[in-house]
Amino acid sequence: MKSIYLTGFMGAGKTTIGKALGEYLEMPVFDTDEEIEKIEKQTISEIFEQQGEAYFRACETRILGELSKDDAVITTGGGIICRDENRKLLKNQGIVIFLFASEEEISKRLERDETRPLLRGDKLERIGTLYQERLPIYKQAADYIIDTNGKGINEVVKEIVGCLNLQ
Ligand SMILES: Nc1ncnc2c1ncn2[C@@H]1O[C@H](COP(=O)(O)OP(=O)(O)OP(=O)(O)O)[C@@H](O)[C@H]1O
Numbered sequence: 492m493k494s495i496y497l498t499g500f501m502g503a504g505k506t507t508i509g510k511a512l513g514e515y516l517e518m519p520v521f522d523t524d525e526e527i528e529k530i531e532k533q534t535i536s537e538i539f540e541q542q543g544e545a546y547f548r549a550c551e552t553r554i555l556g557e558l559s560k561d562d563a564v565i566t567t568g569g570g571i572i573c574r575d576e577n578r579k580l581l582k583n584q585g586i587v588i589f590l591f592a593s594e595e596e597i598s599k600r601l602e603r604d605e606t607r608p609l610l611r612g613d614k615l616e617r618i619g620t621l622y623q624e625r626l627p628i629y630k631q632a633a634d635y636i637i638d639t640n641g642k643g644i645n646e647v648v649k650e651i652v653g654c655l656n657l658q
C-alpha cells in the first residue's frame with residue numbers, strides 16, 4: 492500500500508502516534524525530524540541555531556523526497572506543509588492524515604517542552620500565530636483529518652486504522 496504520512500502542528504502527536512501506528516500495522520516508521528538529525532548529526536535546535544531555518548527547510552524537502560517508499564508510516568515535521576513543493580510531494584507519494592488538536596490542547600501538551608526552536612520566547616503567542624497561519628494549510632493538504640482532542644494514543648491509532656479500512 493501507499494505510505495501513510497502524518498501531518499499536524501507541533502505537539503499534535505505525529506511522532507508519538509506514528510510509532511504506535513507502525514507497530515500496530517507492522518510497518519516501518521520514519522520521522523523526517525529524526526532522519527534530519529541522524530544525517531546532520533545535530534539536534535533540530537542546533538540546526539536552527541547554527542545553520543538557520545532555511546537550511547533546515549532544505550534538508551526537510553530533500554528527506555521528504557527520499558522517503559518516497561511504499562508500506563511505511565512517515566511522520567513529518569510540523570512545518571512541512573508550508574512549502575508548496577512539500578505539499579506536492581505529500582500528495583503524490585501517499586495518504587496524508589492531518590492529526591488535529593486544538594490550540595488549547597497543543598498549548599497544554601507543549602507547556603513544559605523546550606525542544607521546539609520556533610516556540611522560543613512567548614510560547615503561547617508563538618503557538619497562536621503559527622497555529623492560525625497553518626491550520627487552513629493542514630486542512631487543505633490532507634486526505635483525512637483525525638481529531639485527537641481528549642483521545643489517548645491507542646484511540647487515535649484505532650481511528651486512523653478505521654478510516655483507512657485497515658482493521
Ligand atoms: N493524543 C495525545 N494525548 C495526550 N498527549 C499527547 C497525545 N499525542 C501526543 N501527546 C504528547 O504531546 C507531546 C508532543 O507529541 P509529539 O512529539 O508526538 O508531537 P509531534 O506532532 O511529533 O510534534 P513536532 O511537530 O514538534 O515533531 C508529547 O509529550 C506526547 O506524549
Ligand SMILES: O=C(O)C1=C[C@@H](O)[C@@H](O)[C@H](O)C1
Nearest residue numbers: 501524535568569570607608
Ligand atoms: O512546526 C515546525 O515548523 C517545526 C516542527 C518540528 O517538527 C520541527 O520540524 C521543527 O522544530 C519545526
Ligand SMILES: [Mg+2]
Nearest residue numbers: 505506524567
Ligand atoms: Mg515529531
